[in-house]
Amino acid sequence: MEKTNGGNLIQIKNLVATVNLNNGDTLVTVNKANMELKRGNSYAIVGKSGSGKTSLISIIGLLNHSYQGEFLYNGMSVSTLTDSQLSMLRASNIGFVFQNYSLIKHLRVWENIELPLLYSKKKMNTRQRKEAIRNLLQSVGLEGKENDYPSNLSGGEQQRVAIARALAVSPEAILCDEPTGALDKKTGKQIMDLLHQVVLKNGIMLLIVTHDLDIAKTCNTIFEMDGGRLQCVKYDS
Numbered sequence: 001m002e003k004t005n006g007g008n009l010i011q012i013k014n015l016v017a018t019v020n021l022n023n024g025d026t027l028v029t030v031n032k033a034n035m036e037l038k039r040g041n042s043y044a045i046v047g048k049s050g051s052g053k054t055s056l057i058s059i060i061g062l063l064n065h066s067y068q069g070e071f072l073y074n075g076m077s078v079s080t081l082t083d084s085q086l087s088m089l090r091a092s093n094i095g096f097v098f099q100n101y102s103l104i105k106h107l108r109v110w111e112n113i114e115l116p117l118l119y120s121k122k123k124m125n126t127r128q129r130k131e132a133i134r135n136l137l138q139s140v141g142l143e144g145k146e147n148d149y150p151s152n153l154s155g156g157e158q159q160r161v162a163i164a165r166a167l168a169v170s171p172e173a174i175l176c177d178e179p180t181g182a183l184d185k186k187t188g189k190q191i192m193d194l195l196h197q198v199v200l201k202n203g204i205m206l207l208i209v210t211h212d213l214d215i216a217k218t219c220n221t222i223f224e225m226d227g228g229r230l231q232c233v234k235y236d237s
């Protein structure tokens with residue numbers, strides 16, 4: 001896919017998402033949202049509980065394809081892609097980091113990081129995967145932990161594994177839903193420092209959803225959601 005479009009990795013225009021409630025009503029979760037998300041930049045979405053943050057990031061992460069409006073990825077309309085093309089685009093280009101780390105408990109650290117490499121279109125042999133995993137562990141400061149199980153690691157260390165797993169496919173975007181939500185303030189700051197360091201180094205677009213304004217302020221741009229409406233409240237040129 002060609003990487004043009006003025007540095008925009010993702011553009012959404014007048015994006016609307018709805019859910020059908022049990023009582024027959026329709027709830028608008030995302031109401032005419034507009035965003036331009038560029039490579040190498042970081043973005044935060046803040047807003048009250050229920051304001052639509054997760055609904056929006058799920059669409060941007062290609063996890064939910066049910067919306068109206070325009071969604072361009074690398075200048076190409078996502079609505080023209082088939083389900084399998086969307087899955088491949090997501091698996092090969094987007095890394096996810098969640099509040100609860102979402103590691104597979106019965107797999108060792110290195111096996112958790114290996115999983116996206118096995119599903120990506122960027123095929124590697126066993127030796128290349130081992131080398132990639134060693135480099136990834138080094139980049140998140142977890143050398144020597146490759147054979148541990150997630151339950152033997154601290155919360156901060158588990159989130160570092162999740163970041164290494166997100167980085168494994170050399171993604172164009174990393175999307176995080178409350179990445180520091182389960183961590184103390186100091187560890188949360190270390191995780192954000194790490195995220196900013198790896199996205200800058202690799203020219204990745206970082207988008208985080210957070211309740212924590214101090215965490216949001218570490219990003220170039222802050223959006224606020226309120227009742228499904230999205231507004232840009234801070235922008236660094």
Ligand SMILES: Nc1ncnc2c1ncn2[C@@H]1O[C@H](COP(=O)(O)OP(=O)(O)OP(=O)(O)O)[C@@H](O)[C@H]1O
Pocket residue numbers: 019020021027029047048049050051052053054055056
């Ligand atoms: N599948 C669904 N069925 C019914 N209501 C839904 C569904 N998904 C989302 N909602 C509602 O849509 C609104 C937006 O939800 P969303 O999870 O996007 O908010 P949020 O800002 O991420 O909230 P939080 O910060 O608590 O995670 C909420 O009122 C939620 O209850």
